[in-house]
Amino acid sequence: xxxxxxxxxxxxxILIALGFILLGSATSIHRTTDFIIFCIFVLGFDLLYGHMGxxxxxxxxxxxxxxxxxxLLVRYxxxxxxxxxxxxxxxxxxxxAILGPVVVRATGACFxxxxxxxxxxxxxxxxxxxxxxxxxxxxxxxxxxxxxxLNIANPKVFFGLTLFCLCLTYxxxxxxxxxxxGILLRAxxxxxxxxxxxxxxxxxxxxxxxxxxxxxxxxxxALATINYSYVNPSFIDPTRNVExxxxxxxGGAGNLYGAILGGVSYMLISNxxxxxxxxxxxxxxxxLLVLVFKFREGIWxxxxxxxxxxxxxxx
Amino acid sequence: MLLAVNDLDVHYGHAKALHNINLHLFKGEVICMVGRNGAxxxxxxxxxxxxxxxxxxxxxxxxxxxQGFVPEKVSLMGIRYVFQDKRVFSELTVRxxxxxxxxxxxxxxxxxxxxxxxxxxxxxxxxxxxxxxxxGGQRQILLIGRALIGEPKLLLIDEPTEGLSAxxxxxxxxxxxxxxxxxxxxxxxxNLSVVSRMADRxxxxxxxxxxKEINDRAVIEQSxxxxxxx
Amino acid sequence: xxxxxxxxxxxxxxxxxxxxxxxxxxxxxxxVNFAHGMIYTTGAYILITALPLxxxxxxxxxxxxxxxxxxxxxxxxxxxVRRLYGESIDYxxxxxxxxxxxxxxxxxxxxxxxxxxxxxxxxxxxxxxxIEVPVYRLIIIAVSLAICVGLWLxxxxxxxxxxxxxxxxxxxAVRSLGISVDKYFSIVFVLGSCLxxxxxxxxxxxxxxxxxxxxxxxxxxxxxxxxxGLGSLKGTTISAFVLGMxxxxxxxxxxxAAEAMVFAVMAxxxxxxxxxx
Numbered sequence: 057x058x059x060x061x062x063x064x065x066x067x068x069x070i071l072i073a074l075g076f077i078l079l080g081s082a083t084s085i086h087r088t089t090d091f092i093i094f095c096i097f098v099l100g101f102d103l104l105y106g107h108m109g110x111x112x113x114x115x116x117x118x119x120x121x122x123x124x125x126x127x128l129l130v131r132y133x134x135x136x137x138x139x140x141x142x143x144x145x146x147x148x149x150x151x152x153a154i155l156g157p158v159v160v161r162a163t164g165a166c167f168x169x170x171x172x173x174x175x176x177x178x179x180x181x182x183x184x185x186x187x188x189x190x191x192x193x194x195x196x197x198x199x200x201x202x203x204x205x206l207n208i209a210n211p212k213v214f215f216g217l218t219l220f221c222l223c224l225t226y227x228x229x230x231x232x233x234x235x236x237x238g239i240l241l242r243a244x245x246x247x248x249x250x251x252x253x254x255x256x257x258x259x260x261x262x263x264x265x266x267x268x269x270x271x272x273x274x275x276x277x278a279l280a281t282i283n284y285s286y287v288n289p290s291f292i293d294p295t296r297n298v299e300x301x302x303x304x305x306x307g308g309a310g311n312l313y314g315a316i317l318g319g320v321s322y323m324l325i326s327n328x329x330x331x332x333x334x335x336x337x338x339x340x341x342x343x344l345l346v347l348v349f350k351f352r353e354g355i356w357x358x359x360x361x362x363x364x365x366x367x368x369x370x371x
Numbered sequence: 372m373l374l375a376v377n378d379l380d381v382h383y384g385h386a387k388a389l390h391n392i393n394l395h396l397f398k399g400e401v402i403c404m405v406g407r408n409g410a411x412x413x414x415x416x417x418x419x420x421x422x423x424x425x426x427x428x429x430x431x432x433x434x435x436x437x438q439g440f441v442p443e444k445v446s447l448m449g450i451r452y453v454f455q456d457k458r459v460f461s462e463l464t465v466r467x468x469x470x471x472x473x474x475x476x477x478x479x480x481x482x483x484x485x486x487x488x489x490x491x492x493x494x495x496x497x498x499x500x501x502x503x504x505x506x507g508g509q510r511q512i513l514l515i516g517r518a519l520i521g522e523p524k525l526l527l528i529d530e531p532t533e534g535l536s537a538x539x540x541x542x543x544x545x546x547x548x549x550x551x552x553x554x555x556x557x558x559x560x561x562n563l564s565v566v567s568r569m570a571d572r573x574x575x576x577x578x579x580x581x582x583k584e585i586n587d588r589a590v591i592e593q594s595x596x597x598x599x600x601x
Numbered sequence: 602x603x604x605x606x607x608x609x610x611x612x613x614x615x616x617x618x619x620x621x622x623x624x625x626x627x628x629x630x631x632x633v634n635f636a637h638g639m640i641y642t643t644g645a646y647i648l649i650t651a652l653p654l655x656x657x658x659x660x661x662x663x664x665x666x667x668x669x670x671x672x673x674x675x676x677x678x679x680x681x682v683r684r685l686y687g688e689s690i691d692y693x694x695x696x697x698x699x700x701x702x703x704x705x706x707x708x709x710x711x712x713x714x715x716x717x718x719x720x721x722x723x724x725x726x727x728x729x730x731x732i733e734v735p736v737y738r739l740i741i742i743a744v745s746l747a748i749c750v751g752l753w754l755x756x757x758x759x760x761x762x763x764x765x766x767x768x769x770x771x772x773x774a775v776r777s778l779g780i781s782v783d784k785y786f787s788i789v790f791v792l793g794s795c796l797x798x799x800x801x802x803x804x805x806x807x808x809x810x811x812x813x814x815x816x817x818x819x820x821x822x823x824x825x826x827x828x829x830g831l832g833s834l835k836g837t838t839i840s841a842f843v844l845g846m847x848x849x850x851x852x853x854x855x856x857x858a859a860e861a862m863v864f865a866v867m868a869x870x871x872x873x874x875x876x877x878x
Contacts, residue, residue, distance in 0.1 A: 111691040113698075158871050164690040165633040166831065169823045170871065173864045176820050180861040295816065298702065301695060335710060341702030348696045349684065420777060446779035458774055460767040467763055474760055475779035517778070 065230035069223045072316060076219055079320070085215045087327060092218045093279045095319035096225050098303045099312065100272030105301075106310030107233055108265050109245030113168040113297050114175030115273055120292020122148040122274025124182060127196050127287035128189060135201040137208055141278045148274020151178075152267040160262040163248075175294040183289045195288025198281065208282065218279055222316075225272055229312055232268075241265060298340065299326070305347045308354030317355050372434075373398045373555050374419070374525060379428035379438075381411075381418050388414045389579050392428070396525075401547070401556045403566045406576035407601060412559040413455065415576070416527045419557070420452035421445040432525070447475065451518035455529040457510040461503030465494065465513060468502055469520070476521030487516035490546050508539030515546060519554075526556045532565050544568060563594035575600050604732050605853045606846070611738040611807075613845025614745030619800035619818060620825040620837050621752065622793025628769045628832030629786040630686055635697040636677050637797050637822070638815030639704030640670050644798030645805040645814065646708055649717055659722040663802045667795050674794030678787050686783070701815060708812045716811040741803050748796070749838060756834070765789055769832065821848075821860060824867040 080088040101115045125147025126140040134140075159170050182190045190196065200208060208214045232238055243251040244258050251258050281287045290296070299322060307318020325343075326336075333339045347354075353361065372395055379392035389411045396402055404412045417423045419430055421442035430438040437445055442452070460468050466484070473483045487494055491512045497505065505513065511531055518526055531547070532540045540562070547556070547569055560566050566573060573585040575597075583600055590596045619641060626634045647666040648659075655661045677700060685693040723740065726733040756762035768775045768782040775782040800818075808814070825844050829836030844863050852859035 105691075111694060113694065158868060162871075165627065165631070165694065166827060168691070168694050169633065169827060170867075173820060173824055173827075173867055177861050177864045180857070184857045185861070294820075295813075298698065305695070335706050337709075338703050338706035341699040341704075341706065344699035344702070345681070345696060348692045348699070352692070422773065422776075442773070442776040443779050443781045446777055452777045454774060454777070458771055460770055460774070462766055462770060463763060470760065471763055471767055471775070471780070472778050474764070521779075 065227045065234075068230060068312065069227055072226055073219060073223055076222070080215060085211045087323075089211070089215045089218050089283055090327075091320055091323040092215075092222050093276050093283060094299075094303070094323055095316045096218075096222050096279065097273055097276035098300055098307070098315045098319040098322075099222075099225055099229060100269050100276065101300045102304045102309055102312075102315040102318075103229060103233075103272065104265060104269040105304055106308075106315070107238065107241045107245065108262065110163065110262075111168045111301070112171040112269075113301070114171030114173070114294060115269075115300055116292055116294060116296050117171070117175040117178045118148045118151060118270035118273035119277040119280070120178060120182065120289075121151045121270070122277030123281045123287045123291040124190060124277075125274065126278035126281045127198055130198045130200060130281075131196050132189075135199060136203060137200045137282050138203060138206075140200070140282065141275065144278025144281070145271050145275045148277065149267050149271040151274075152270025153263075156263040156266045160259065160266050172294060172297070175292070175297065179289060179292050179294055182292050191288070193289060195286055195291075197286045199285065200282055214283065218283070221275065221279060225275065226312055226316070229272075233312070237261075298344070302340065302344060302347070304354075305344070305352070306354050308356030308358075308360075311356050311360075314354050314356030321355065372396070373400075373432065374557070375429075375431040376415075376419070377429045377431070379415075379418065379430065380426045381414055381423055382426045383414075387579060389418070389425075392581055394574055394581060394584070396555055396557060398524075398555055399552055400571045401551055401558060401569055402572045402574060403570040404557065404559045404574050404576055405561070405563070405566060405597065405601070406582070409578075410576040411579040412576055413529055414579075416452060416529055416557065416559060419445075420450065420527055422452075443475075446523075449521075449524040451523045451526050453514050453518050453526065453528040453531070455533065457507055457514060457534075459502040459505065459510050459513055461501065464499050464501055465505070466498045468513060468517060472517040472520045478521050483516075483520045486519060487513070490516060490549065491542075506539075508535050508542060511535065511539075511543055512546060515543075515550075519550070522554075524554055526550075526554060526558075528556060528558045530559050530561060532560065532562050540565060563597050566597060567592050567594040573597065603730050604734065605849050607729070607734050607738060607742075608852075609846035609849030610842065611741045611845070612848050613842035614742050615800050615804045616822060616825050616845050617745050617838055617841035618748055618796050618803070620822040620829075620841050621748075621834065622796040623822050624826045624829070624832060624834060624837040625765075625789050625793045626682075627826065628834070629765065629772075629789055630682065630693075631690060632682055632685065632693040633690065633697065633823075634682070634790075634793075635694065635819060636674075636681075636700040636704070637697075637794065638817075638819035639701045640674055640794045640797040640815075641801040641818060642704065642708055642812065642815035643670055643673065644801030645810050646712055646717075647798075648802045648805055649719060649810060650712075652719075657722070663799065666798050666802050670794055670798040671791060674791045675787075677794075678790045682790065683783070683787070701819075705812050705815065712812070714812060716809045719806045719810055721806045737806065744799075744803065748799075752834075761785060761788070821863055824863050828867050828870050 076088060076092060097119055104110050104112055122144035126144035129143045130140050155174055159167065162170055183192060202209060206213060206217065208217065240251065240256060240261055244262065248258050277291060280291065303318035303322040304315060306321050308314025330336050374396040376392050376394045379389055380387065381389040392415060404415065406412055414423065418425055421440050425438050429436050432448065432450060437448065469483050469487065470480050473480045497509065531543055544565060570591055573591055574581050575583045585591060623634060623637050626632055644666040647669050648662045651662045651665045681696050681700060685696055721735060721737045723737040725736045727736050756766055764775060764780060764782065764785050768785060772782055825841050826837055828844065829840035844866065847862055847866055848859040851862040
């Protein structure tokens with residue numbers, strides 16, 4: 057007899073918060089903040105990839121949109137970090153909303169490539185076309201003001217803020233994916249035609265999900281801008297898409313814990329292992345091949361299968 | 372016995388599409404698979420042809436097991452599958468369609484063309500036109516003609532008369548009846564009056580299984596009697 | 602303006618040579634082959650390495666590049682593409698991208714990261730309609746037209762070509778005739794890769810040879826294939842030359858925007874002719 061753990065989201069939040077606090081004290085607060093921000097990005101990406109089944113090869117566009125929206129705001133108007141975050145999210149949502157109708161109709165290969173193409177355009181806009189505003193290759197260096205009760209210049213405070221953001225994102229996605237909406241997403245992933253036959257306007261739901269995914273990615277981008285106090289084209293670089301894809305795969309796509317595990321895994325590998333591996337891109341490529349051929353469910357997927365085979369006694 | 376299917380189970384993922392299928396075919400016979408939509412008739416043909424792997428059971432062709440063989444191998448062994456929906460290679464001409472079919476066999480293209488013209492002389496003028504210009508009935512005849520190249524022993528035909536008008540159905544029926552005796556056939560057919568005229572035996576399928584086998588020609592010839600079983 | 606138009610045809614020719622292989626692989630195997638970009642890059646780098654050893658004989662260098670690329674593409678097809686055949690396309694994309702990554706790093710390792718300049722192998726110009734046109738560009742146009750004709754003959758006249766056309770349309774039906782269509786698709790894959798290498802070699806003297814050049818051209822090729830209609834050979838041919846023109850004309854007015862304009866065109870096309878793949 058299998059036992060099911062009722063996970064209402066609160067449990068996950070507590071686990072995640074504890075996990076990162078532990079990680080932060082074991083390594084460094086600053087590094088862990090990086091990890092957390094990346095995990096938010098992976099969550100946003102995985103909503104589209106793991107839950108709805110659409111692989112985007114250009115999600116850095118949304119991360120970068122959030123980063124640049126926040127950065128441009130801070131450079132030219134207010135330096136309030138909370139407003140910057142909000143504007144960042146809106147920036148991502150806007151880009152997602154505008155590109156959505158074009159992109160969302162495609163599936164499979166087309167979907168991946170169209171996102172990549174738009175990412176390349178975004179990169180061009182940031183690097184060249186609007187270089188006057190974005191600072192081109194050098195980007196913008198920014199200063200953020202402090203707000204009452206939140207001295208974000210203090211790394212511990214900022215760590216807490218980003219952790220809060222991650223838990224918020226996790227909780228939101230948890231409720232979303234456990235709801236009928238989440239079931240519809242999975243239905244679209246499995247067999248969109250059938251979902252349409254049942255009567256759902258899948259196009260609308262795909263669009264909404266796309267905007268949600270872009271907004272969450274932009275959220276991460278805005279946080280990253282605050283974290284580094286600068287923004288430059290590397291925040292929107294299409295060749296970095298492989299990072300978030302790798303993270304989603306290694307963690308286990310389609311699962312919130314998997315996304316976070318994947319984010320942490322990738323960051324650990326790229327921060328610590330990279331020091332010992334001179335040919336980093338080759339390693340990444342080989343690791344990806346291993347993941348695709350031998351390790352598709354990712355860490356979380358394997359944990360689940362081991363759990364399942366343990367709790368199911370024969371007979 | 373030319374074909375024997377024993378205790379066949381076929382799954383689509385976790386769902387069982389066919390269960391416990393048992394049927395046999397003697398050389399020279401025409402058997403018809405009859406049943407409602409979704410009964411599993413196409414799935415059965417596809418499995419015999421090698422496009423699907425059974426999860427259980429065996430398929431014996433000329434006493435040799437062929438379950439799990441790839442479609443190319445099954446075809447070269449002498450079993451030809453004629454798909455539903457009259458799918459021809461529309462971008463190629465009729466002649467090229469025939470060329471392609473003759474390629475893996477030892478048969479000369481001119482002989483293949485002769486055979487098809489024997490069955491359907493009017494194909495002559497269509498030889499060099501693109502297959503997409505053919506009518507439904509002409510496509511079906513091309514498909515059957517293609518399947519006969521290389522002189523196979525067994526034809527698996529999926530709904531040959533679907534969507535065709537009465538006159539064309541008559542032509543197809545004549546073609547099939549003329550092929551009788553030269554080779555054996557398993558035909559999936561929804562049109563019961565057609566079944567009455569061509570089948571030696573009938574298997575009625577329901578929900579993935581064989582519901583009944585009808586050997587009595589008297590019953591078969593009465594299409595309303597068949598209908599009663601559905 | 603005429604010079605720009607000729608340049609547009611030149612770029613179009615290169616895009617055609619590179620994209621047609623991509624389109625074939627997608628049409629036959631439904632796989633987006635990022636590794637195509639790696640083969641393209643390999644072609645260019647092999648050429649550069651070989652040239653000093655063969656007394657700058659460009660044509661020989663081209664042959665060597667293609668010969669080197671054949672076994673590489675065969676291995677990629679056998680061990681990666683074939684294994685992913687029929688599976689979710691996402692894995693194929695990720696896997697071939699991984700091959701591209703590995704390839705890029707190998708190139709960086711062996712040849713370094715700085716761009717390697719290569720000069721126009723012909724070096725001469727011709728006066729055409731009162732402007733000077735480098736002969737090399739005309740050669741590229743001629744080669745691409747020759748390939749276009751060659752492929753047309755291949756698909757229309759040879760039995761292998763017809764098998765591929767039929768297989769692109771209905772793979773199962775071809776199998777039911779007893780033809781192992783996958784073997785022929787593998788041949789097509791290697792053929793497409795040879796074309797990619799050819800494209801790399803031809804383009805090398807008029808572009809920058811650097812490790813990321815494959816990634817770069819791949820994006821544009823994807824746009825070509827998408828605009829032309831995935832898997833449509835005729836569409837790819839037309840869109841290659843059209844987009845080549847777009848690049849040349851845009852480049853004349855605002856250099857860096859040339860590529861971005863291609864994607865803009867792609868976006869507009871997608872709005873009016875959305876793909877339901």
